Amino acid sequence: MGKIGVGTVSVGPEAKRLINEALDKNRISQGRLVRRFERLFAAYHGPTTHAVAVGTGTAADTLALAALYDRGAQRGDEVVVPALTFIATVNAVVHAGFVPRFVDADPLTWQIDPAQVAAVITGRTRAILPVHLFGKPAPMDELVALAAQHDLAVVEDAAEAHGARYRGRIVGTLGLMGAFSFYSAHIITTGEGGAVITTDEDLAGILRSLRAHGRACKCEVCRLNVSSAYCPLRFQYGDDVDTRFFFERLGYSEKMNELEAALGIEQMARLDDIVEARRANLFYLNEQLAEWAEFFQFLTEAPHERLSPLVYPLVIRPDAPFTKRQITQYLEHHDIDTRPMFGSIPTQQPAYAFMGHRLGDFPHAEAVGDRGFYVGVHQDLTRADLDTIVERISEFIRQSLR
Ligand SMILES: Cc1ncc(COP(=O)(O)O)c(C=O)c1O
Numbered sequence: 243m244g245k246i247g248v249g250t251v252s253v254g255p256e257a258k259r260l261i262n263e264a265l266d267k268n269r270i271s272q273g274r275l276v277r278r279f280e281r282l283f284a285a286y287h288g289p290t291t292h293a294v295a296v297g298t299g300t301a302a303d304t305l306a307l308a309a310l311y312d313r314g315a316q317r318g319d320e321v322v323v324p325a326l327t328f329i330a331t332v333n334a335v336v337h338a339g340f341v342p343r344f345v346d347a348d349p350l351t352w353q354i355d356p357a358q359v360a361a362v363i364t365g366r367t368r369a370i371l372p373v374h375l376f377g378k379p380a381p382m383d384e385l386v387a388l389a390a391q392h393d394l395a396v397v398e399d400a401a402e403a404h405g406a407r408y409r410g411r412i413v414g415t416l417g418l419m420g421a422f423s424f425y426s427a428h429i430i431t432t433g434e435g436g437a438v439i440t441t442d443e444d445l446a447g448i449l450r451s452l453r454a455h456g457r458a459c460k461c462e463v464c465r466l467n468v469s470s471a472y473c474p475l476r477f478q479y480g481d482d483v484d485t486r487f488f489f490e491r492l493g494y495s496e497k498m499n500e501l502e503a504a505l506g507i508e509q510m511a512r513l514d515d516i517v518e519a520r521r522a523n524l525f526y527l528n529e530q531l532a533e534w535a536e537f538f539q540f541l542t543e544a545p546h547e548r549l550s551p552l553v554y555p556l557v558i559r560p561d562a563p564f565t566k567r568q569i570t571q572y573l574e575h576h577d578i579d580t581r582p583m584f585g586s587i588p589t590q591q592p593a594y595a596f597m598g599h600r601l602g603d604f605p606h607a608e609a610v611g612d613r614g615f616y617v618g619v620h621q622d623l624t625r626a627d628l629d630t631i632v633e634r635i636s637e638f639i640r641q642s643l644r
Pocket residue numbers: 298299300301303327328330331373399401402423424425434435436
């Protein structure tokens with residue numbers, strides 16, 4: 243039996259057909275397949291939603307934030323982020339030219355603690371960037387209310403939560419923009435890739451400009467690329483100023499390509515089934531491991547939400563008779579892959595030492611960093627795989643109790 247991994251990739255016949263077609267036609271950079279994927283992804287999130295596909299999930303976060311410069315933000319303004327997240331969320335804030343203001347996690351949900359957000363809002367705060375971490379929705383009611391009160395944008399980092407719901411609404415649609423990742427360990431994948439969704443048509447155009455170096459073109463379909471047809475906007479800025487080589491904003495080179503989009507098109511047809519399978523796996527593991535609840539805190543679903551689990555996280559309780567290192571080593575020696583649950587970016591990752599926070603500033607995020615790890619919960623795990631995970635964890639605990 244192979245290793246029980248934390249992620250999965252399966253490429254079906256439709257994706258292969260589309261990829262081969264693109265290769266045969268020598269059409270590999272952003273074009274028709276990317277647009278088709280964008281439309282499928284947008285439609286999944288509602289009839290008035292626009293989707294702009296980009297190179298990675300990090301780029302999705304970055305470009306969504308950079309779009310705020312068109313809405314009055316200034317470089318050096320602040321963005322509120324959870325201390326407990328994957329580092330890409332915070333890197334995106336910095337890459338976009340903003341300053342991250344960190345908020346500790348709620349120790350029960352591991353999501354940003356809304357009660358602590360108001361304390362970090364200043365006159366320079368422009369946005370809140372909540373993360374639906376591990377596929378569990380962030381506390382959006384409180385965050386959206388705070389944002390309205392302080393005139394802030396809400397950009398959701400839904401990189402880990404495709405298809406999750408909060409009070410019946412799908413995540414990514416609860417703020418001004420929602421950012422997704424299609425990295426291969428994620429719920430659906432294009433290999434590498436990301437997308438920003440929004441119902442604001444003007445913002446969608448700005449995002450299209452941002453992914454293509456900030457050029458003045460914002461159209462969904464470029465007439466000049468489809469054929470050599472006349473474009474009425476081409477010389478809108480002057481007789482000798484070609485719009486395609488006129489750059490309105492500081493942009494990025496973050497396009498998705500046709501081969502990636504082909505993978506995404508196929509995955510969209512399976513998204514709901516994938517989410518269902520992951521949910522069933524999560525609930526099965528929670529049920530089977532319930533006898534060890536005195537040693538672990540589990541990922542659970544509240545009545546107002548519908549999880550779309552990325553992974554199966556476990557936080558070891560402080561008085562458990564074993565350490566994270568001991569249990570993860572045991573699982574890995576038995577071919578069950580594990581990963582750490584990220585922890586506090588400002589105080590546990592040297593990359594953010596320059597911000598001057600001190601260990602102890604974000605105790606709940608740090609506790610997750612010290613005692614949290616995850617195993618897989620993905621759709622390609624079999625019942626036997628899940629039972630193996632349960633057996634190995636149980637076996638390890640019994641040995642530690644001896
Ligand atoms: C919460 C979160 N945000 C952003 C990203 C960035 O996505 P990508 O790896 O596609 O750049 C990831 C994962 O990688 C993530 O987990």
